Structure formats: structure tokens, C-alpha cells
Amino acid sequence: MVGHKVTYYIFTDQVSNIPAFTLGTGRKLVTLEAPSYQRWQDVSMRRMEMIRDQSHQRFIHEVDYLVCVDVDMRFSDEVGVEILSIVFGTLHPGFYTASREGFTYERRPESTAYIPRDEGDFYYAGGFFGGGTVEEVYRLTNFCHNAMMVDKERQIEAIWHDESYLNKYFLYQKPTKILSPEYLWDNDFAAPDFLKKRRFVAVSKNHNAIRNKRALQSVSGIEGNLHR
Ligand SMILES: CC(=O)N[C@H]1[C@@H](OP(=O)(O)OP(=O)(O)OC[C@H]2O[C@@H](n3ccc(=O)[nH]c3=O)[C@H](O)[C@@H]2O)O[C@H](CO)[C@H](O)[C@@H]1O
Numbered sequence: 001m002v003g004h005k006v007t008y009y010i011f012t013d014q015v016s017n018i019p020a021f022t023l024g025t026g027r028k029l030v031t032l033e034a035p036s037y038q039r040w041q042d043v044s045m046r047r048m049e050m051i052r053d054q055s056h057q058r059f060i061h062e063v064d065y066l067v068c069v070d071v072d073m074r075f076s077d078e079v080g081v082e083i084l085s086i087v088f089g090t091l092h093p094g095f096y097t098a099s100r101e102g103f104t105y106e107r108r109p110e111s112t113a114y115i116p117r118d119e120g121d122f123y124y125a126g127g128f129f130g131g132g133t134v135e136e137v138y139r140l141t142n143f144c145h146n147a148m149m150v151d152k153e154r155q156i157e158a159i160w161h162d163e164s165y166l167n168k169y170f171l172y173q174k175p176t177k178i179l180s181p182e183y184l185w186d187n188d189f190a191a192p193d194f195l196k197k198r199r200f201v202a203v204s205k206n207h208n209a210i211r212n213k214r215a216l217q218s219v220s221g222i223e224g225n226l227h228r
């Protein structure tokens with residue numbers, strides 16, 4: 001977004017571990033302290049609540065467009081104002097050629113994220129959406145958080161967590177723009193010839209090791225006990 005003003009809001013429960021950055025012209029970094037959750041699923045899902053609350057309290061007063069991304073991603077080519085819209089979604093790099101039956105939507109009717117087998121156009125990635133007027137991001141995150149809370153009461157959690165609720169939201173509230181997997185790539189997938197640019201790429205990591213580390217820390221008491 002060269003030539004535009006950009007504020008990076010980083011949610012973290014480890015504020016003191018954020019390294020010093022040298023930011024380009026017009027860039028600003030704001031750290032927002034986030035609560036800790038023991039389960040990685042909750043860490044991921046509770047982002048909806050945090051974004052919703054900050055949209056209302058802060059973002060609406062500070063920015064024109066709000067884009068929400070995973071933290072374990074790297075910009076590796078241009079991502080400009082072409083992404084902006086009223087609200088955008090991004091095709092998941094694992095499912096852009098899949099048929100409807102192949103989408104990993106939540107299929108249990110008991111869940112608020114449920115999508116019937118004869119519905120749904122695309123499978124959207126949880127890691128890049130918004131982009132978005134703050135009002136629209138508020139609506140989206142508010143829907144997802146409330147749906148998660150209903151499911152929590154029912155003791156059910158959607159198969160792909162926040163991503164499943166996002167897909168449910170976009171089923172009936174269609175995004176006004178859809179980004180191609182150039183905008184959310186993962187090098188674990190074989191790249192097709194037509195993928196000319198990898199603009200925003202998942203950092204390779206050992207999911208299990210990281211998730212088990214969280215679980216182990218909670219057993220040893222660093223993050224509280226294992227009760228959930
Ligand atoms: C690229 C992409 O579409 N990613 C989605 C995919 O996750 P991923 O497989 O990419 O999972 P992930 O480990 O990146 O977790 C999702 C995100 O939650 C946050 N986090 C998670 C764990 C933790 O200990 N600390 C922390 O900060 C962080 O922003 C992270 O990027 O599926 C998740 C739900 O299952 C989310 O929908 C992600 O958006």
C-alpha cells in the first residue's frame with residue numbers, strides 16, 4: 001500500500017516480546033494487549049470478539065478500511081489498495097479448485113456454522129478478510145463471535161473454528177470482492193502455473209509442535225491449569 005497511510009494493530013498476550021521494527025513512511029504500529037487462552041482454538045476464535053470490540057471502541061475513529069490477517073504470514077509481493085472493498089473474502093489456497101462437496105464447511109446441523117450440502121459457493125480462508133469498512137467488519141465479527149458463543153453453550157465447536165463461522169457468514173452476506181489465492185498462499189500446496197505472484201504467504205511452521213507447546217505450558221502451570 002505504498003503511498004497510503006497504514007496502521008498495523010498487533011494483538012498479543014506478550015506485549016514485551018514484540019521486537020523493535022523500523023517502519024516505512026506513513027506506517028504506524030499499535031500494540032493491543034489480548035487475553036491469553038489455553039486452547040489454541042480459543043486463541044484463534046476469540047480474535048472475532050477482539051476485532052469486534054476494538055472496531056467499536058477504536059478502529060471506527062482511526063481508519064477508513066480494516067483488514068484482518070493471521071499473524072503467521074509474510075508479505076512477499078505487492079498487496080495494494082486493489083484489495084479494498086466494502087467487505088472482501090479470500091479463496092482458501094487448498095480449495096479454490098474443489099467442488100462444493102469438497103469444501104470443509106461445518107456439516108453438523110447442531111452447529112450455528114452449519115452449511116447444507118447443497119449450498120455454498122466458495123471456501124474462504126480464515127486468515128485474510130475484511131477490508132472492509134469498519135462497520136462491515138463489525139457486523140461480520142459480531143455475527144461470528146455470537147455464533148461461537150451459542151455453540152459454546154451447546155458444547156459444540158465448528159470443525160475449522162473461526163473459519164467455519166466466517167464461511168457461514170459469507171454464505172448469506174456475500175463479500176463484495178473475492179481475492180484469489182495469490183493473496184493467501186501456503187507453500188505446502190503445489191503451486192499451479194497460473195499462480196504468478198505469491199503476495200501474502202503463510203510462514204512454514206510445525207503446527208503440532210506449537211500447539212503441543214501451548215498444552216504443555218498449561219500443564220506445567222505457566223499459563224494456568226489444564227481445566228477447560
Ligand atoms: C491462513 C488461514 O486461513 N488460517 C486459518 C487457519 O489457521 P492456521 O492453520 O493458519 O492456524 P494458526 O496456527 O495460524 O492460528 C490462527 C491464528 O490464531 C492466532 N494464534 C493462534 C494460536 C496461538 O497460539 N497464538 C496465536 O496468536 C494467530 O493470529 C494465528 O495466525 O484456520 C484457523 C482456524 O482453525 C483460522 O481460521 C486461521 O485464520
Ligand SMILES: [Mn+2]
Binds near residue numbers: 070
Ligand atoms: Mn495461520
